[in-house]
Amino acid sequence: MTEDALVIFTPSGKRGRFPLGTPVLTAARQLGVDLDSVCGGRGICSKCQITPGYGEFPKHGVHVDADALTEWNSVEDRYKQKRGMIDGRRLGCQAKVMGDVVIDVPPESQVHKQVIRKSATERTIAMDPATKLLFVEVQEPDMHEPTGDFERLAIALRDQWQVQDVTADLALMRRLQPALRKGEWKVTVALHKGNQDASSRILDIWPGFHEGPILGLxxxxxxxxxxxxxxxxxxxxxxxxxxxxxxxxxxxxxxxxxxxxxxxxxxxxxxxxxxxxxxxxxxxxxxxxxxxxxxxxxxxxxxxxxxxxxxxxxxxxxxxxxxxxxxxxxxxxxxxxxxxxxxxxxxxxxxxxxLPCIAGHVGADCAAVALSEEPNKSDDMVLIVDVGTNAEILLGNKTRVLACSSPTGPAFEGAQISSGQRAAPGAIERVHIDPITKEPRFRVIGSELWSDDPEFAAATATTGITGICGSGIIEAVAEMRMAGLVDARGLIGSAEQTGTERSVPEGRTHSYMLHDGSADGGPRIMVTQGDIRAIQLAKSALYAGARLLMDEMGVDHVDRVTLAGAFGAHISPKHAMVLGMIPDAPLEKVTSAGNAAGTGARIALCSAAARSQIEKTVHDIHKVETAIEPRFQEHFVNANAIPHAVDPFPELGLIVTLPDVSFNTASGGGDSNRRRRRG
Missing domain, CATH: 3.30.420.480 (Domain of unknown function (DUF4445))
Known part of the structure; x- marks a missing residue:
């Protein structure tokens, strides 16, 4: 029997082995996992709630047995009885590790709460909601014309609002007569208009005139x-x-x-x-x-x-x-x-x-992006990339639109990164590295100041500097490439090769010290060789998907690039292009659409006509399947280089000259066999 067990925390992806009997809270603290606790692990505050997962976890390569944690104890039972706790949750200070386990830290248990950066994008929408408030005057009942109250309400809707066919459920029928009589035969109804030939449905009813609120999500x-x-x-x-x-x-x-x-x-x-x-x-x-x-x-x-x-x-x-x-x-x-x-x-x-799905791996979110950005109405060739754990890509113009899905993984979200974290106050989100001194400066979420500002320490005293999020790691890797700390193959040079002591040896590779907070009890935030590799894999999948659509379309360049998604809104176009995440294009033609999928959802919420439009549009979008297309692998391999092994980037080359360095560890890290790579 093994004396320790593997503990994997999500969403951070941090993992480590711990002796059997280690409290989950202790394991979290040792790994730097963001798990709250106010009472010091005495089972009083309940801030350290966690959710263990059981069964097979192929992604993590583990099987979690039902007895991976110690049994539910009296402290947890007492807390649940008095204050309540969601079924399946445990207290991290009470549950102890007894076997390999995957543990989720819910948002409310995180000290640094996740910043879900998906605010609404300003958009003018022609209002035509499927659900509306309608005021009607209903004919009073007449002994000589025996019709039911609902039938007379339906007639009023037909005559006054041209609603031809209505239904209502039993719950509304029970409220119908009191509402009509209280309103003296005048009522307001919330009417949901059915699609195409479907009947409309009365969702709610109020006596007299009612102004709402009537809301949608x-x-x-x-x-x-x-x-x-x-x-x-x-x-x-x-x-x-x-x-x-x-x-x-x-x-x-x-x-x-x-x-x-x-x-x-x-x-x-x-x-x-x-x-x-x-x-x-x-x-x-x-x-x-x-x-x-x-x-x-x-x-x-x-x-x-x-x-x-x-x-x-x-x-x-x-x-x-x-x-x-x-x-x-x-x-x-x-x-x-x-x-x-x-x-x-x-x-x-x-x-x-x-919303309708486009095809097997291209879903309703991509349809929503198409509804929001309308590539099918574009005069020029536009590439729309919704960046996320699974990237959806659209390419086209008014003559033809193609779509694909590309499995980028969670690295762009800060997961699978050594010092990575979700976007939360204290996370590094912007990075600049001086190409001469190799010294970094950065900004963290929660402050507008850069780290070399005299007021930075005071401004970040509350949040601290806790890790690096997705936009931060993208800028860090791109800046390392521009500063000559990383070569085209993604290798980090040694201190001797790069001229900076921030290049720290780690086994047979090197890491770059972005921030050392250990003197004050804070973390050492490094960009490791493994981090570079994770970003290379993610960006290669993204670029390969875009390149595959370009092949299918028969074009070698695009006129403009739209970065969609909340994450896309925070990506610097220059850094994205230095990495080779997106094809070469004039930087002024690389723009952000914000959360385009969310905007598409809002358009569909506010416009029944838009629903009909996208239901027709998806049939005209041709889906390219990356999983079975042989060229995808070829494009993926070529895209591993930073920015690319084969494709030229002339537009980027006008503003960036990438250092001619090579850190070939197999040959001792010298500068032999160097190739000139221009942005």
Whole structure:
């Protein structure tokens, strides 16, 4: 029997081996995992709640037995009885490690709360919501013309609002007569207009004239984060935007690892469905509170999501999406009752609309990006990249649009990075390295000051400097390349080769010391050779997907590039191009669309006409399957170089000259066999 066990924390991805009997809280502290505790581990504050995962975790290469943690104890039982605790959670100070285990740290247990950077993008939307408030005057009952109250309400809607066919559920029927009589035969109804030939449905009714509120939720259900916009359905105003981590991360950080979890754990898909629905309920309650309203004022929800999230939201086993031909259970748009998805916090009659998917691995989120950015109406050749754990890519113009999905993994989100963390106060998000002195300066989330500013220490005293997030690691690696600390193959040079003591030896490789906070009890934030490799793999997948679409389109360059997604909004175009994340283009033609998928969801929420439009558009978008295309691997290998082994970057070369260095460890790290690489 082994004397220690492997402990893996999500969403940070940090892992380590610990002696059996080690409290989870102790393991978290030793690994630098962001797990809160106020009471010092005495089981009083409950800040250290964690959620263990059991079963097969192919992504992490472990099997977690049911007895991987010590049994539920009296301290936990007492806390749950008195204050309540979500089923399946444990207290990190009480649960002890007894075997290999995967442990998720939920957002509320993190000291540095995640910043879900998916705020609403300003957009003018022609209002045509599927759910509207209509005021009607209903004919009073007449003994000589015996018709029911509902039938006369339907006639009034037809005559006054040209609504031809209406239905209502039994719950509304029970409230119909009191409302009509209290309003003296004048009522306001919340009417949901059905798609195409479908009948309209009365969702709610009020006596007399009622102004609302009548609200809707536009939700971008991503594999890493869930972002929501609460909108007023009368004028489209965004009342609040909020988000949280997708709790499915504990089952796997990328989509295929979640499919594998469902394959290898009977009932695993049900477990993941339950987790995400509970999270959406919690998010709907919190975003309503932020807007000082009630979630029961929400009458409609629009979802956009990738195919795996789509199936898991609906409660459909995603196993078929894990193998060719990657068949979807359904690809069309869906209209459902919110209660079908266990969304119990909303109005009892709330409706759900899910945008159509484009194909097996290109989902409703990509359709939402197409609705928002309209590449099918573009005169020039535009490449739209929604950067995330799974990147969706669109290429085209008014003559033709192509789409693909590329598995970039979680490195761009700060996961699988040695000092990586999610975007939270204290995380390094911007980096600049002096090419002469090799000294860095940086900015952290929560402060506008750079680290060489005299006021920086005071400004960051509360948050500290805790790690590096996705945009930070991208800028760090690109800056290291521009400063001659990293060569075209991604190798970090030694102190002798680079001329700086910040190049620190680690085994047979080197790391770059970005920040050393150890003197004050803080972390040493390094960029390691493993970090460089993780970024190379992620950016190569992204570039290869774009290049594959360009091959299919028969073009060698694009006129402009749009970076979509909340993460894309925080990427520096220059640094992205130095890395070779995106094809060469004039930098002024590389722009951010913000959270385009979320914007597409808002458009669909506020416009029934837009729903009809995207339902037609997806049939005209041609999907290219990267998983079975032989050229994808060739493009992937060539894209491993920084910026690229073969493709020229003439536009970048006009503003950046990359140092001619080579740190070939196999030949002792000399400068032999150097190749000139121009940006």
């Amino acid at each position: 536009a939700i971008d259900l991503g594999s890493t984060t869930i972002a929501a916009h609460l909108c007023d359905l009368t004028d489209g105003r965004v009342l609040a935007s909020s988000g949280l981590m997708n709790p499915q991360i504990r089952f796997g950080e990328d989509l295929m690892s979640r499919v594998s979890y469902a394959m290898m754990n009977p009932g695993g898909d049900v477990e993941m469905t339950r987790a995400v629905r509970e999270a959406i309920n919690a998010l709907s309650a919190s975003i309503a509170a932020e807007a000082n309203t009630l979630p029961t004022n929400v009458y409609e929800v629009v979802f956009v999501c990738n195919p795996v999230m789509h199936h898991l939201l609906l409660g459909i086993d995603p196993v078929e999406l894990g193998q060719a031909p990657f068949a979807l259970a359904t690809s069309g748009s869906l209209s459902l009752d919110a209660r079908d998805l266990d969304l119990t916090h909303l109005n009892a009659a709330a409706r759900v609309y899910i």
